[in-house]
Amino acid sequence: MNFHFKKSLLLGLLFFHISCSGSNPLSDLLGSISSKVASSKVAQKVGKYLPTSSREFGDIYAMESQVRNHREWVQDKAKELKATKKILRPLLNKSLQNDFKFYEFVDANLDIMAAAHKNILSNAKTEKKLIIRVQKSRRLEIESKIPGKEKTFRQQFITLDNAIIERKLSYEESLSKIGKALERRDIELVFITKQKDDWLFISQGLFDRRMTLQPKIVDLTSEVVNAVAESGNYIEIIGIRLNKVDRLNRKLDQLDKFFVVIDKIAEKEKGGRVYLRNNPEKKEEYELRFDKSVEAYETHLEDLTMLLLD
Structure with a gap:
């Protein structure tokens, strides 16, 4: 050989x-x-944005994980929303002159998306504050009542989280409406992600x-x-x-x-x-x-x- x-x-x-x-x-x-x-x-x-069951937040670590998920969503959608507005702007400027109904519809849904994004960011920050408050205290736990409130920390977290889920649905629904409006004009809104x-x-x-x-x-x-x-x-x-x-x-x-x-x-x-x-x-x-x-x-x-x- x-x-x-x-x-x-x-x-x-x-x-x-x-x-x-x-x-x-x-x-x-x-x-x-x-x-x-x-x-x-x-x-x-199975329904990505359905309201979350309280059983999923059995401890502080589950809550922290959920906040991280929301933070990733907010960061990703911030880029998506910015890119979507940028790519639609020339078309909207043109539609403002010759198709105001289309302009008004798309612009309104972009506003809904922006408002939903802002609200989700705000609620996620509030969730994080609840977590930090429990972590810094030796006396408090997630089943403790919030001082001066009727709800426990976990109950308040769930309320905030369900509101976030609803806002996510609102964001995605408006994005879908914009896509369908464009399709009726033989235009496709393509998201590489x-x-x-x-x-x-x-x-x-x-x-x-x-x-x-x-x-x-x-x-x-x-x-x-x-x-x-x-x-x-x-x-x-x-x-x-x-x-x-x-x-x-x-x-x-x-x-x-x-x-x-x-x-x-x-x-x-x-x-x-x-x-x-x-x-x-x-x-x-x-x-x-x-x-x-x-x-x-x-x-x-x-x-x-x-x-x-x-």
Whole structure:
């Protein structure tokens, strides 16, 4: 066996050791993303913004977690609202002259969204103050009555939280109304952050399919190790097979990395996270690139599956 073949074989073994050891940082990243995607999909189906039951706030830590959720929502929606206003402004300025009814409708719903956002921020801050008040006192707990009030700290927290949930519903409802008003004029209001959820769902499904092949890759690696120990012509045959699998895995790695940053690519292409599409049937360059990448990934998975057949 020549030196160069042995060298490439050892590199191949090293690659598979890293891939199968669970230390692949991309695998860890996609794994963490998948749990968020799955939970968000379920939340949408069961009613993400329904009033929260008091049983969910059994301790101060549950309350703190809820406030963190609200803070993340406020931060994300602040960017969304700002971007939406910016992208709609030229259209609204034009509508002010020739379609005042449309202008008035969209502008009113933007005001509702802004008011809801402001109210949610205010109530979330009040929730945080309640938590801090309990944490700083040795005598108070969440079931204690608020001095001078009839409600306990937990009851007041729930009241505030239900108000936040209602405001979130109001925000999303107004955004939906704006989207439908634009659709009636053959214009689509596109949110790249919302597209990202769909992209992650698709890319995670592909990645999961790839992971189902890992046991066979481990078996192939073991087979190569045994062949090296035994020597003979068989090592060259299985070595060629190993190198083909290696090349396919590298291609899949590149596509996995692309899927992770597709939203950044889209935002750069469109100049922001929100944009108007005048032809809803036409796909943008980043969307076409994503579709082609999905097709390529599926082809590579099929080829990899064939190589790993017993």
